[in-house]
Amino acid sequence: MSTVWNAILSPGMFSESFMINTWISGTIVAVISGIIGFFVVLRGSAFVAHALPKGGFAGAAGAALLGVNTVIGLALFSVGGALSIGWLSRRGRHDVVTALILTFLLGTGDLFLNLHDVYAPEIYSLLFGEVLGVSGVEIVDTAVLGILCVAALVILYRPLMLASVMSEGAEARGIRVRQIEMCFLVIVGLATAITVPIVGALLTFSLMIAPAAAASYVTHHPMRAVGMSVAIAVVTVWISILVSYDTGLPVGFFVAAIATAAYGLARGWRNLRSRGRLSARDRQKLSEQTS
Amino acid sequence: MKKLLHVLFAPGFFTNASVGHAVLVGAVVAIISGVVGVFVVIRGQSYLGHALGDFGATGASATFLFGLATLWGFLGAGVISGAGSDVLGHGHRRRGRDVTTGVIHALVMGIGALLLYFDTTMTNVTGAPETILFGSIFVFDPSLVPVVVVLGVLTLLFLLILYRPLLLSSLDADLAKARGIPVRWVSFFFMCCMAMAVAQSSLVIGALLSTALLIGPAATAVRLTKRTSLAMVWSATIGIAATWLGILLAYDSYDWPPVGRGWPVSFFVTSLILLFYLVSRFRLRHPLTVARETQTESRRKEAIRHEYSVERHS
Amino acid sequence: MMEITQRGSHGDVLTLKDVHVQFHNRLVLQHIEFAIQPGEFVGLIGPNGAGKTTLLKVILGLLTPNRGSVTVDGLPVKHGNPLVGYVPQKIHxxxxxxxxxxxxxxxxxxxxxxxxxxxxxxxxxxxxxxxxxxxxxxxxxxxxxxxxxxxxxxxxxxxxxxTQPKLLLLDEPLSNLDIRSAHEVVRLVSSIAQNQGIAVLLVAHDMNPLLGVMDKIVYLAAGNAAIGTVDEVVQNEVLSRLYGYDVEVIRVRGRILVVGGNNEVSTDLLQPTQHLDSMGGATD
Structure with missing residues (x-):
C-alpha cells in the first residue's frame, strides 16, 4: 500500500522547499484565475484571456535579451497589451483589436528571439509551464500581486457586473463603463504575469475559462458560481502539479486536460438535468391540453 | 539616386530566389486571407480565426510525430476542432461562442503543447516552438507552393458559392432562416473556408502571420468602405502591401545592427498591419464617420428587414 | 418645435427648453421643448435616425446640449441621477x-x-x-x-x-418583443405610471401599440419635435412640417400609418436603397 502512495506522492513532493513554493503559488494562482474566470466567461473575454499570456511571453523574451528578470518583461507586456486593447476597443467589442495587439506583441517577441539566442530551457518552461520553474519567482511577489488582484475584483464586483450585463444601463447609472472595463483588463494582465511561470504562456487561459464556464452550468447563483469556479481551478492545479511532478511532463497540458474534463462533466450534467426538467414541464403541458 | 535606391532596396533584392518566392507566396496568402478575413471580421469570429491556427498546429505536430504530411494533419485538426466549437457554441450568442471556442482551444492546445514537448525533447529539433509560434516566410518548403495555390483557389471558389447566403446569415441570422437558408450549414462551411485559409497561410508563413493577415487588413478595410465586395479588394491590397513591405524591410535589415542577423519578417508585417489599422482608426475619426459608423450595422439589418417585409406583403 | 399644447405647470418632472444638439456641422436636435408631469405616459415616437437616442442621452445627462436647458424635478440633469430610472433596450x-x-x-x-x-x-x-x-x-x-x-x-x-425614480425612461422596450409580450409591457408600464405617479417617457418607432395608453406623444423627425395628444400631433400638416416634405397620415382599422413618398415612414424613414449595395445577395 505504501508503495502505491509513494508512487503517487513521490518523495520530496511536499518537503522540498521549492515544491512548497510551488504548492503555495499554484494555489494562489488558481484562486485568482477562478475569480477572474467568472468575469471572463460572463463578458465572453476568452480571446483576451488567451492573448495576454501569449503576448506576455514576448515580453519575457525581451527581458531575457536585456538580461532582466523575465517576469518583469512578462508583466510589462501583458499589462501593456491589456491597456492597448482597452484603449482601442469600441463599445465593448474587442476581438479584432485583441488579434491585432496579440500579433504585434508576438511579432516583437520574434524580433527579440532573433536578436539574441535566449537560453532555451527558460523559454520552454515559460511556454509550457514548469513545476520547478516557480523557484525562480519570488513567492512574496506572487502573493502580493495575487491579493492585489483579488482585492481589486472585490471592489469592482458590482459595477463590473452591471457594466458586463447591461453597459447602457450602467452608463445611465453614472458608472464609467470604459474605465471599469480597463481596470478589469489590467487585472487580467497582472494575473497573467504571476500565472504564466507556473502554468505556461500557452495554457494559462485554460485556467481562466474552463473552471468558470463549468461552474456556470452547475449553479445560477453568482457568488456560488465564483466559489465553484475557484474550487475547480484549485483542484485542477493541485492534481496537475502532482501528476506533473510524477511524470515530468509539462503542467500546462494537465491543467488544460483536467479543466476541460470538468467543463465537459458540468455541461453533461446540466444537459441531463434540464432534460429531466423539460420532460416534467412537457408532461404538465400535456396534462393541461388533455384536461 | 542610385544610392537612394540602394538604401531602399538592398543589393540583390530583385535577384534573390528566396525573396522572389516569398514575394509570390506572400501575395497569394495575403489575397486569400484578406478575402476570407472580411467575413471573419463581419461575423465577429476573430478568435476562432486565430484558434484555427493553433488547432492546425496541434494536428501538424501529431502528423510530424508519426512522419506524415503535415498539411493533412493541419487541415484535419482544424476542421474537426472547428466543427467541435461550432457544435458546442450552437445556441449561444457571440460571448458564449467565444467561451466554448476557448474551452476547445485550451484542450487542443494542451494536447499540442504535449506533442510539441515530445517533438522538441525526443527529436532534438531546436526552434520548433518558435517555428510554430512565429513561423518564417523565408524558410518554407518550396514544394508546398503548388499546394498552397490550389488550396487557395479552392477556398476562394468555395467562398464565391457561399457569398450571398453567408452575407445574409452573417448580418441577420433570423431573416436568413426565415428565407430558408440553412444557417448552420452555411456557418459550418464558412468555418471550413477559414480552416483552409488558415492552414495554407500557417504552413507557409507561420501561425503568427496567418492571424495577422486574416484579421488586420480586413479590419482596416471594413473601416474604409461599407461595401463588402470592395472591402475584400481593399483587404487583399492592404495585406499584399504589408507583406511586400515587410519582406523588403526584413531583407534590408541584414545591414542593420546587429549586422548579419536580420530582423524577422513577422515583426515588420505585424507592425505594418497594426499601423495601417491605427491610421484608419484615427484618420477616420471624423464625427460624421463616427455617427454613421454607430448606425451602420443596425441600418444594414433594417434595410434587409424592410426589403423583406415589402416582399412578403406584395 | 411646434407647441400645440402648453400646459404650464410647476410640478413638471421633466422640462426641456430650447434644446439644440449639434455634432460638429450636423444639427441633430433643434429647438426641442416639452414638459412631462407626474403620472403622465408619454410616447417618444420617430423613425430611426430622428435623434431619439440622442434626446435620451441628453435627459440622462450623458450628453450636454449645445444650447437650452434640461431639468429633472426642477434641478439640472446630472449623470446617474437616482430620480431617473432607465430601462435599456435589452440585455445580451x-x-x-x-x-x-x-x-x-x-x-x-x-x-x-x-x-x-x-x-x-x-x-x-x-x-x-x-x-x-x-x-x-x-x-x-x-x-x-x-x-x-x-x-x-x-x-x-x-x-x-x-431607486424610486420620478421619471422612467424606456429605450425601445417593444422592438424585440412579440405582439402579446409588447402589449403586456405597455399595460404594465401604464399601470406603474398611474398607480405610482411616475412619469413615463417610452421610446418607440411604432406608435400603434401605445395608442390606447399614451397621454401625450412627442413626435421626433429630422431633429424637429412636436408634442401634444395623438390627435393633435399626428396630422398631415404637422408631420409634413417636421419631416420637411409631404407625408400623409392614414388611419386603417384603428392603426395609424405615416406614409411619405413611396416609403412607409412611420417605421422606417431611411432610404434602404442607399445601403443596398453593401448587402450583396441580401435583397435579391
Missing part, C-alpha cells in the same frame, strides 16, 4: 449566465457601489417589492438568460424602479 446574456432574476434586479439598487453585495433583509425586501410590482416573483430565482424577452423586459423595469 447567455442562457447559462450565473445570474438569477433577483440578482439582476438587485443591481438596480446598488450596482454602482463598490464591493460585493452583503445579504441583508431590507435589501431582499426591496427587491421582492419591485419584483411583485412587475409580476415577476414567479421567476425571481430563475436564471436570467433563460427567460423570455418579455420577462427580461419586466426585470429591467423592476430594476429601474428600485
Amino acid at each position: 446574456l447567455e442562457p447559462d449566465t450565473p445570474l438569477r432574476a433577483r440578482d439582476l434586479v438587485a443591481l438596480g439598487l446598488d450596482g454602482h457601489r463598490w464591493g460585493i453585495p452583503l445579504p441583508s433583509r431590507s435589501r431582499r425586501e426591496k427587491v421582492d417589492e419591485v419584483l411583485r410590482a412587475v409580476d415577476a416573483l414567479d421567476f425571481a430565482d430563475a436564471p436570467v438568460g433563460r427567460l423570455s424577452g418579455g420577462e427580461q423586459q419586466r426585470l429591467l423595469i423592476a430594476q429601474a424602479l428600485l
Whole structure:
C-alpha cells in the first residue's frame, strides 16, 4: 500500500522547499484565475484571456535579451497589451483589436528571439509551464500581486457586473463603463504575469475559462458560481502539479486536460438535468391540453 | 539616386530566389486571407480565426510525430476542432461562442503543447516552438507552393458559392432562416473556408502571420468602405502591401545592427498591419464617420428587414 | 418645435427648453421643448435616425446640449441621477449566465457601489417589492438568460424602479418583443405610471401599440419635435412640417400609418436603397 502512495506522492513532493513554493503559488494562482474566470466567461473575454499570456511571453523574451528578470518583461507586456486593447476597443467589442495587439506583441517577441539566442530551457518552461520553474519567482511577489488582484475584483464586483450585463444601463447609472472595463483588463494582465511561470504562456487561459464556464452550468447563483469556479481551478492545479511532478511532463497540458474534463462533466450534467426538467414541464403541458 | 535606391532596396533584392518566392507566396496568402478575413471580421469570429491556427498546429505536430504530411494533419485538426466549437457554441450568442471556442482551444492546445514537448525533447529539433509560434516566410518548403495555390483557389471558389447566403446569415441570422437558408450549414462551411485559409497561410508563413493577415487588413478595410465586395479588394491590397513591405524591410535589415542577423519578417508585417489599422482608426475619426459608423450595422439589418417585409406583403 | 399644447405647470418632472444638439456641422436636435408631469405616459415616437437616442442621452445627462436647458424635478440633469430610472433596450446574456432574476434586479439598487453585495433583509425586501410590482416573483430565482424577452423586459423595469425614480425612461422596450409580450409591457408600464405617479417617457418607432395608453406623444423627425395628444400631433400638416416634405397620415382599422413618398415612414424613414449595395445577395 505504501508503495502505491509513494508512487503517487513521490518523495520530496511536499518537503522540498521549492515544491512548497510551488504548492503555495499554484494555489494562489488558481484562486485568482477562478475569480477572474467568472468575469471572463460572463463578458465572453476568452480571446483576451488567451492573448495576454501569449503576448506576455514576448515580453519575457525581451527581458531575457536585456538580461532582466523575465517576469518583469512578462508583466510589462501583458499589462501593456491589456491597456492597448482597452484603449482601442469600441463599445465593448474587442476581438479584432485583441488579434491585432496579440500579433504585434508576438511579432516583437520574434524580433527579440532573433536578436539574441535566449537560453532555451527558460523559454520552454515559460511556454509550457514548469513545476520547478516557480523557484525562480519570488513567492512574496506572487502573493502580493495575487491579493492585489483579488482585492481589486472585490471592489469592482458590482459595477463590473452591471457594466458586463447591461453597459447602457450602467452608463445611465453614472458608472464609467470604459474605465471599469480597463481596470478589469489590467487585472487580467497582472494575473497573467504571476500565472504564466507556473502554468505556461500557452495554457494559462485554460485556467481562466474552463473552471468558470463549468461552474456556470452547475449553479445560477453568482457568488456560488465564483466559489465553484475557484474550487475547480484549485483542484485542477493541485492534481496537475502532482501528476506533473510524477511524470515530468509539462503542467500546462494537465491543467488544460483536467479543466476541460470538468467543463465537459458540468455541461453533461446540466444537459441531463434540464432534460429531466423539460420532460416534467412537457408532461404538465400535456396534462393541461388533455384536461 | 542610385544610392537612394540602394538604401531602399538592398543589393540583390530583385535577384534573390528566396525573396522572389516569398514575394509570390506572400501575395497569394495575403489575397486569400484578406478575402476570407472580411467575413471573419463581419461575423465577429476573430478568435476562432486565430484558434484555427493553433488547432492546425496541434494536428501538424501529431502528423510530424508519426512522419506524415503535415498539411493533412493541419487541415484535419482544424476542421474537426472547428466543427467541435461550432457544435458546442450552437445556441449561444457571440460571448458564449467565444467561451466554448476557448474551452476547445485550451484542450487542443494542451494536447499540442504535449506533442510539441515530445517533438522538441525526443527529436532534438531546436526552434520548433518558435517555428510554430512565429513561423518564417523565408524558410518554407518550396514544394508546398503548388499546394498552397490550389488550396487557395479552392477556398476562394468555395467562398464565391457561399457569398450571398453567408452575407445574409452573417448580418441577420433570423431573416436568413426565415428565407430558408440553412444557417448552420452555411456557418459550418464558412468555418471550413477559414480552416483552409488558415492552414495554407500557417504552413507557409507561420501561425503568427496567418492571424495577422486574416484579421488586420480586413479590419482596416471594413473601416474604409461599407461595401463588402470592395472591402475584400481593399483587404487583399492592404495585406499584399504589408507583406511586400515587410519582406523588403526584413531583407534590408541584414545591414542593420546587429549586422548579419536580420530582423524577422513577422515583426515588420505585424507592425505594418497594426499601423495601417491605427491610421484608419484615427484618420477616420471624423464625427460624421463616427455617427454613421454607430448606425451602420443596425441600418444594414433594417434595410434587409424592410426589403423583406415589402416582399412578403406584395 | 411646434407647441400645440402648453400646459404650464410647476410640478413638471421633466422640462426641456430650447434644446439644440449639434455634432460638429450636423444639427441633430433643434429647438426641442416639452414638459412631462407626474403620472403622465408619454410616447417618444420617430423613425430611426430622428435623434431619439440622442434626446435620451441628453435627459440622462450623458450628453450636454449645445444650447437650452434640461431639468429633472426642477434641478439640472446630472449623470446617474437616482430620480431617473432607465430601462435599456435589452440585455445580451447567455442562457447559462450565473445570474438569477433577483440578482439582476438587485443591481438596480446598488450596482454602482463598490464591493460585493452583503445579504441583508431590507435589501431582499426591496427587491421582492419591485419584483411583485412587475409580476415577476414567479421567476425571481430563475436564471436570467433563460427567460423570455418579455420577462427580461419586466426585470429591467423592476430594476429601474428600485431607486424610486420620478421619471422612467424606456429605450425601445417593444422592438424585440412579440405582439402579446409588447402589449403586456405597455399595460404594465401604464399601470406603474398611474398607480405610482411616475412619469413615463417610452421610446418607440411604432406608435400603434401605445395608442390606447399614451397621454401625450412627442413626435421626433429630422431633429424637429412636436408634442401634444395623438390627435393633435399626428396630422398631415404637422408631420409634413417636421419631416420637411409631404407625408400623409392614414388611419386603417384603428392603426395609424405615416406614409411619405413611396416609403412607409412611420417605421422606417431611411432610404434602404442607399445601403443596398453593401448587402450583396441580401435583397435579391
